[in-house]
Amino acid sequence: MGRYIKLAFTESHANLYLLGKNYLAHQFLGAHLNKDDDGNIISTTFTVYAPNAKEVRLIADFNNYEGWKHVLTKIHPQGFWSITIPKDLEWATYKYEIHLKNGKISHKSDPFGYFSEVRPSNASKVYDIDGYHWKDHDWFKNKKKVYDQPMLIYEVHLGSWQRNNGQFRPYNEVVKDLIDHVKYNGFTHIELMPVYEHPLDDSWGYQGTGFFAATSRFGSPKDLMYLIDQCHQHGIGIIMDWVLGHINKDDFGLFNFDGTYLYEYEDTFKRENITWGTANLDFNKGITKSFMMSALTFWMDYFHVDGFRIDAVSHLFYYLGDESNGINEEAIAFLKEISAHVFSKDETFILSAEDSTAFPLVTKPTFLGGIGFNYKWNMGFMNDVLSYFKLDPIYRKHNHDKLTFGLVYAFNEQFILPFSHDEVVHLKGSLVSKMPGSYEQKFAHYRNLMTFYMTHPGKKLLFMGQEFAQIAEWDFKKELDWNLLKFPIHDAFNRYFRDLAHVYKHHDALYQKDHDPSGFKWLIVDHKDTSVFAYARYSDNEVLVMVHNLTPNYYQSYEVGVPFEGTYEEILNSNKDIYNGTNLYNGLPLKTYKEPRNGQPYHLKVQLSGLTSIIFKYKK
CATH class of the missing domain: 3.20.20.80 (Glycosidases)
Structure with missing residues (x-):
C-alpha cells in the first residue's frame, strides 16, 4: 500500500513477465514519469511489449501525431520496446504506432496506461499515479475477515x-x-x-x-x-x-x-x-x-x-x-x-x-x-427464490421446495x-x-x-x-x-x-454461522398447504426464530414448534403500519407451551397475518 516506485527495466523483469511470474509489470511497462531526488519530473519513459512488431513509434499530441519523430528502441530481443523523452509529459495524449511485419500499421492505446481520454476518444494519457495521501490506515488496521461478520x-x-x-x-x-x-x-x-x-x-x-x-x-x-x-x-x-x-x-x-x-x-x-x-x-x-x-x-x-x-x-x-x-x-x-x-x-x-x-x-x-x-x-x-415469489400464492404450495431446496446445499x-x-x-x-x-x-x-x-x-x-x-x-x-x-x-x-x-x-x-450448518434449523418445513415456513438461526450468544406466512390467509394462533422453553419476543414484524401493513402483530413476548410440535419439544401460538414475516428473539 506504499509509494509508487518506478522500476528500471532489467533482464529479470522481462524474463519474469514472459514466464507469468511478474506481478508488478505495471512498474516498468507503460508510461512513467521519472523524478529527481526532489520529486521533480525530469523525463518520461514509454515501454511496450510487442514481440511481433517490425517497428514501434509513439504518436502523441506533443509530436503532432507524427510517429517518425519518436521511434522506440528494441531493448530486449523478446520484443520489449522503449523510449525516454527528456520532458515532463504528464497529461499528454498518446498511442503506440505498431508497424507490423506484413506492412500494416495499427494504432494501440497503452495496455498499461493509467489514464485515458474520455470516450468516444480512446488514446492513453500520461498520468502521475503517485502522490495520493491515503488516510484509511485505521480501516486496514481494524478490518476483519468477513466469515463471521455481517x-x-x-x-x-x-x-x-x-x-x-x-x-x-x-x-x-x-x-x-x-x-x-x-x-x-x-x-x-x-x-x-x-x-x-x-x-x-x-x-x-x-x-x-x-x-x-x-x-x-x-x-x-x-x-x-x-x-x-x-x-x-x-x-x-x-x-x-x-x-x-x-x-x-x-x-x-x-x-x-x-x-x-x-x-x-x-x-x-x-x-x-x-x-x-x-x-x-x-x-x-x-x-x-x-x-x-x-x-x-x-x-x-x-x-x-x-x-x-x-x-x-x-x-x-x-x-x-x-x-x-x-x-x-x-x-x-x-x-x-x-x-x-x-x-x-x-x-x-x-x-x-x-x-x-x-x-x-x-x-x-x-x-x-x-x-x-x-x-x-x-x-x-x-x-429458485425469485421464481417462487413471482407465483400467485394459490400456486405456491405446489412449489414449496423452491424455498427449502437451497438449504440442502447452503x-x-x-x-x-x-x-x-x-x-x-x-x-x-x-x-x-x-x-x-x-x-x-x-x-x-x-x-x-x-x-x-x-x-x-x-x-x-x-x-x-x-x-x-x-x-x-x-x-x-x-x-x-x-x-x-x-x-x-x-x-x-x-x-x-x-x-x-x-x-x-x-x-x-x-451472520456468525453463515457457513456452519449448526447455525440453522428448520422448525416448519413441510406446511405446504398453508405456505408457512419457520426456522431458527443460532450464534454462540443468541437464538432467533423467523416465521413467514406467504399467503394472504390470517391465523389468529398459528402453532410453531420451537427448540427451547422460555419467551420469544417479536423484534420485527413486516405487517406493522409503519411499513404500510395492517398493524396486526404480537405486541407482548410469547411464552412457550410444553406440548411438542413439528418435531420440537415446545411450541408458540403466533398471531400471523397474511403475507407477513416475523423475527422473534428467544429469551430463557
Whole structure:
C-alpha cells in the first residue's frame, strides 16, 4: 500500500513477465514519469511489449501525431520496446504506432496506461499515479475477515446511481451522497460495477480496454482513490467487479495487439466468445498471467480495494462456459495462483466468483484441493427464490421446495446471496414488480422476500434502487427513480429495509454461522398447504426464530414448534403500519407451551397475518 516506485527495466523483469511470474509489470511497462531526488519530473519513459512488431513509434499530441519523430528502441530481443523523452509529459495524449511485419500499421492505446481520454476518444494519457495521501490506515488496521461478520453489499453502477442534470457525477462529487445513503441503509460494502476503462456505456464496463486505468467518465484516478479512501474512513468496504477471462475486440485495445493473438488463444474455437463478441484470454501464456496478475495487484496496491468479484467464472472452469467443451485447466490453475497471491497480500480480502455451475470446491482453499475463492454467488438460491415469489400464492404450495431446496446445499460453499443487476434488466422487471397481486400486495410480498433473503444463511448483495423498491427496471442511461421516496408506500418500504438491515447487523445469529450448518434449523418445513415456513438461526450468544406466512390467509394462533422453553419476543414484524401493513402483530413476548410440535419439544401460538414475516428473539 506504499509509494509508487518506478522500476528500471532489467533482464529479470522481462524474463519474469514472459514466464507469468511478474506481478508488478505495471512498474516498468507503460508510461512513467521519472523524478529527481526532489520529486521533480525530469523525463518520461514509454515501454511496450510487442514481440511481433517490425517497428514501434509513439504518436502523441506533443509530436503532432507524427510517429517518425519518436521511434522506440528494441531493448530486449523478446520484443520489449522503449523510449525516454527528456520532458515532463504528464497529461499528454498518446498511442503506440505498431508497424507490423506484413506492412500494416495499427494504432494501440497503452495496455498499461493509467489514464485515458474520455470516450468516444480512446488514446492513453500520461498520468502521475503517485502522490495520493491515503488516510484509511485505521480501516486496514481494524478490518476483519468477513466469515463471521455481517456483509450486506450494495451493488452500484456509478453512471446511473445519481446524475447531475442528466450528466455523470464525478467520483469526488458523488462520494458524500453515496456514503450517506449506504450508511443510512445499513450496507457494509459497496460493489462497484467495472470502473476500469471501457469504450461503450452500453457494456456497463464488462468489455474493458484499460485494465490499469480508472475510467475517465467520472474524473481522474486520484478522484477514484479519494472516493475509496472516504468510504474506508466511514467504515465501508469496496469490492471491484472484474472481468478476468475475456477482452474487448476494439481495434485500439489489447486484442490482436501486435498483429497476432498475443494474449488470446491462438485456437479460433477457444478464442471466439460468440455470446459477448469478445476474445478469450489464454492463461497458458506467461504474458497473459503476468498482465492480469499485475492488474489485480495494481488495484490492490494503488486503489486499496477490499475485494474482487470475478465475472463469468463458468467460462474459466469450462471452455466457453460449456461443460461439454471440457475443463479449462490453465484458467483454473491461474485462479489458484490469484487466490494464493491476493490472500498473501491481505488475509481479509474478498474474492468472490460469479458462477452458475456446480463445479466443486470453488470456495475451498487451494491447500485443501479447492479453487481458492472465499465466496461464490449462489445463483441457485436467486433463481429458485425469485421464481417462487413471482407465483400467485394459490400456486405456491405446489412449489414449496423452491424455498427449502437451497438449504440442502447452503453449506457446501461459502455463499453470497445475490439479487444483482442481472435480475432487474432485459424485461425481467425490478424485484418489487416481479411480485404478484395488487400494488399494495406487491409490497407485502416484497417485505416477505427481503426478510427471507436477509435471514437466510449466506452473505448478501443487493442491486441499487431495490432498497426503496424501484418500480421500473434498471436503465443505465438515467439515474435511479429517487422521487419514489416521496411516496408513502416507498418510504415505508425503505424504512422496513433499514430496520431489517439493522436487525441483521446487530444480531449475530443472522451472520456468525453463515457457513456452519449448526447455525440453522428448520422448525416448519413441510406446511405446504398453508405456505408457512419457520426456522431458527443460532450464534454462540443468541437464538432467533423467523416465521413467514406467504399467503394472504390470517391465523389468529398459528402453532410453531420451537427448540427451547422460555419467551420469544417479536423484534420485527413486516405487517406493522409503519411499513404500510395492517398493524396486526404480537405486541407482548410469547411464552412457550410444553406440548411438542413439528418435531420440537415446545411450541408458540403466533398471531400471523397474511403475507407477513416475523423475527422473534428467544429469551430463557
